[in-house]
Amino acid sequence: MQIAIIGLGRMGGNIARRLMNHRHEAFVFDCNAEAVSALAGEGAKGAASLEELAGQFSGRRVFWVMLPAGEPTEATIRDLTPLCREGDVIIDGGNTFYKDDIRRAAELRPHGIHYVDVGTSGGVWGLERGYCMMIGGPEDTVRDLDPIFDALAPGYGDIERTRGRNTPDDRAERGYIHAGPAGAGHFVKMVHNGIEYGLMQAYAEGFDILKTKNSEHLPENERFDLNLPDIAEVWRRGSVISSWLLDLTAIALAGDKDLAKFSGNVADSGEGRWTLEAAMEEAVPVNVLSAALYARYRSRQEATFGDKMLSAMRFGFGGHVEIPQ
Amino acid sequence: MQIAIIGLGRMGGNIARRLMNHRHEAFVFDCNAEAVSALAGEGAKGAASLEELAGQFSGRRVFWVMLPAGEPTEATIRDLTPLCREGDVIIDGGNTFYKDDIRRAAELRPHGIHYVDVGTSGGVWGLERGYCMMIGGPEDTVRDLDPIFDALAPGYGDIERTRGRNTPDDRAERGYIHAGPAGAGHFVKMVHNGIEYGLMQAYAEGFDILKTKNSEHLPENERFDLNLPDIAEVWRRGSVISSWLLDLTAIALAGDKDLAKFSGNVADSGEGRWTLEAAMEEAVPVNVLSAALYARYRSRQEATFGDKMLSAMRFGFGGHVEIPQ
């Protein structure tokens, strides 16, 4: 199929590559002209503008927008709209808030433009492993795009089949699902990322307990001398908590058991927060997902005003002095 | 009554003073001889050793130990034991773990020594306001000591009576209760402190939201210019969240709206932790009390190993680089 990729960053560039590897025809655009030339050198057809990009299709146009969520994506879709003909497709493969998808699909529908949202997981490993995709949009359009999704997805690979699975539709087993109408794809991806935060924080807290058990701050007879790289490694082997995140942890610890090169200032993107908002709209208690997000907020501050408040109250009732260090 | 106070720190010294103000006879001891002289200058009878202290009583000996929990208190009680006669009383007024009380009471019982644990709240304000006391120990002994507790307690004061209260025993209304056998006093005090942590953290988080709403890190059109001292003050007046901790907060903010003199490294004592352990023994979910304790742990660290783990995993799957700052 012919498909245009807009945004050639870490994700977009590799998506174009994987599609070309599967013999799709990729048209590419990025405001950074060098990124375009690079992909052009690998067989994609580069464009210097959205207009030029739109002109490259011989039939129905399919635009895969792979840009940061928010204004960059929003503006691009605004600019694409007048370039589209009835029946064309705009795919947002980024990390858009699902309510924005719902709004956009409604805005584009009168123009006859089909809007598809694709939550895409896989990170820098996707080119090789394939991408896990959660798709929202009209049934027919999603079916029409199947060759694209099939190429991007990991496929069966050597992952063991799930016992008891018995459905005619094997797309989930090949690594993509049609989750529902517009927004459903990004909704599922949002929850995916919320879970991801929780899983990461669970490992982080556990390894923190292990690491601190070696600490000189403990009395000597309470200390161990635990080998964290070995522990991460052994847990990959037959334990209940083996996972891909643990594989990555094992790689990181194998290279540097103290993780000394990392600051511990941890960023968060919108999905963590939106997941909590979704939970609140549904009145679902999510203590773990919240705590995981808040740990990141806290990681980026030295002392909070809240901490000072505690010191001030302690000083107030007990005369405890906690002076600056 | 004659009573010996052992440990003349912030709490013990004022307890001796308040007892003397109520015409009790206070014998005092502290390893710091200056503390002893100071109290002696205010009318107490000082002693240079526990032996001397024990010799000052004309009848039944009552020792009020007011020392840091753990070894200091433990050692003192060990040393007092051989100095005691049948019928004497040892009171632990500190912040002892309630299971240590249960053990000690059992150890002292064969010697005919009565053990009483008193959880004492009131901090540096107790001399003036009186102390709130939660008492564990044998019914008879606690009754015998009533003049002491009556003197230390705040009494009715001008606090409004609780509607619907209708019990012959008015000790709770005067500021002390006999909570049960040995350990029950410190158990109730322990939970009191657990709650205290939770309350403090609730205010801390709320004020943090207010303070950060003024922050230059927010877009200008999302900012307010909230006056925190005024807000603390107004909440003292008819709001649902008025409390003594809020009174202290208002005092702190009136003096320094940025709390700039506080480091935000917040200490915690055993009670917070023991409260969680008690909750776990009872299988009671205590997310708020736990979060309050953990916020203090976190306040004393710059970056946790857990935070670095998160960065390492993010680097692993997404190539996100979070370098030291």
Next chain:
Amino acid sequence: MQIAIIGLGRMGGNIARRLMNHRHEAFVFDCNAEAVSALAGEGAKGAASLEELAGQFSGRRVFWVMLPAGEPTEATIRDLTPLCREGDVIIDGGNTFYKDDIRRAAELRPHGIHYVDVGTSGGVWGLERGYCMMIGGPEDTVRDLDPIFDALAPGYGDIERTRGRNTPDDRAERGYIHAGPAGAGHFVKMVHNGIEYGLMQAYAEGFDILKTKNSEHLPENERFDLNLPDIAEVWRRGSVISSWLLDLTAIALAGDKDLAKFSGNVADSGEGRWTLEAAMEEAVPVNVLSAALYARYRSRQEATFGDKMLSAMRFGFGGHVEIPQ
């Protein structure tokens, strides 16, 4: 002053009464005609419609809307707009989301209508104790309304003055503040309620530990027989955790130590959730405030789907069977 109160529920009715007690002239409207007659019988001037209500003023019109947040309030303000003349004032005294205030103020400004948002705390006790008010809106308008706020506020009362307070503006000490422009009042009130949730949950968890310590599910030698009404009472007296919420708890426990008449299905209103959203916009970690909100969500469910997931996983890896009860 002349003032119209729209919405004569628990809060609105008492606000009208307290204003009349302070010799203000209250015009009242409610869709429930009986509520109007009741107030009319106490000296208010009733109206059968907003039009009639608007017609009762001899000068500048001031409408205090005291309705449930969301559509009821929104619709009323929509209906009032065409009835207003330049210079008139609409006050929203309910629990509106502060961003709605910001929007409304901007919508009403071109009409010359002044919009004021008042976060009002005090509940059913406000008539007697006075209301704590957090006010947002234009400086001049808020000054003009001062007689209203002064009447509704508790005033100095016998609450001890905050040490170190030294500001010419004593409104906070009388129980109301002008927090900032439109929205600032409800923002501060929102955080107030967020804190309220946290405080309540801290007490709830602590008392749960006390209560369960009496439980027959514990081994007999680990049990106490704690008197919860006495404990709540004694903590009111000189302890660090005394508060108005504790006063209410003491009243509740004095009447029924098992709180048997309460279901434990706890409602929540918008403020708890909005407080978390504000915290997320500011990247402030709020584990306590979140846990407090989620405990309420959880209280309204028997078993969550999440719980079943845990059972399913446990069955998967360990063969643990947790069958329905």
Next chain:
Amino acid sequence: MQIAIIGLGRMGGNIARRLMNHRHEAFVFDCNAEAVSALAGEGAKGAASLEELAGQFSGRRVFWVMLPAGEPTEATIRDLTPLCREGDVIIDGGNTFYKDDIRRAAELRPHGIHYVDVGTSGGVWGLERGYCMMIGGPEDTVRDLDPIFDALAPGYGDIERTRGRNTPDDRAERGYIHAGPAGAGHFVKMVHNGIEYGLMQAYAEGFDILKTKNSEHLPENERFDLNLPDIAEVWRRGSVISSWLLDLTAIALAGDKDLAKFSGNVADSGEGRWTLEAAMEEAVPVNVLSAALYARYRSRQEATFGDKMLSAMRFGFGGHVEIPQ
């Protein structure tokens, strides 16, 4: 090697089987004679008493105790002690608290008995997949037992090697580690289980959000119709959150998308709680691990006393009535 297995439950029986499959000689004992006969039928040598069991060895005796932690294990080790000769080995392969290991090792050392603690993960799948083992004890003894651990462990299998790993000791890669002296094995296993709780709860909360998004309690235009079995399946394929726990979840959902057969009353064993205690001894903040444990406590109750307290306070300040349902 000759090895005795004491306790032939789900874990112990399969451990004996896997050892026999690897040509070790298994002697077996259980208080349930039928369990012994069953294993005997598969080639193990059964014993009717510990004495008989001890008598079956031709050389150094090695006892693998695989019983519930606490008294069952404790009593068995007590009974084994007099049956042991200098140089014999007692292995505790259960879920013992690591401080009990430290104590036992010290108690057995004077008798010349070597004590080894093995945290064993793998559940009912271990027979086939092999067990992940975390071992504490004396260096020499652990080396001597290597053939046993080698047989029980999964071995390299087809799990991809960790990039950057470069250590002469490949035991971790084959699925077992010598973590340190007595107690270190169970300490690492304890943290493993703590992490397991956190991971499980992260998935549980995420799937709860997905499930509730389908709920009739939401307004129709906010609902999706998400296919949970497909979502679990697709996340196994190239997503960041793929894991063995997710594999199990996919199996469970494939069989019953509503998990209707599970009650949602979730048990917890000692490790979750001990992990929090360890964190508290080290002052490590563990909000996620705590929340995961507390969710299980909460799952086993209908309404907590804490919930009723909230209702009582709400009634107190707002007149809100939350009646039993």
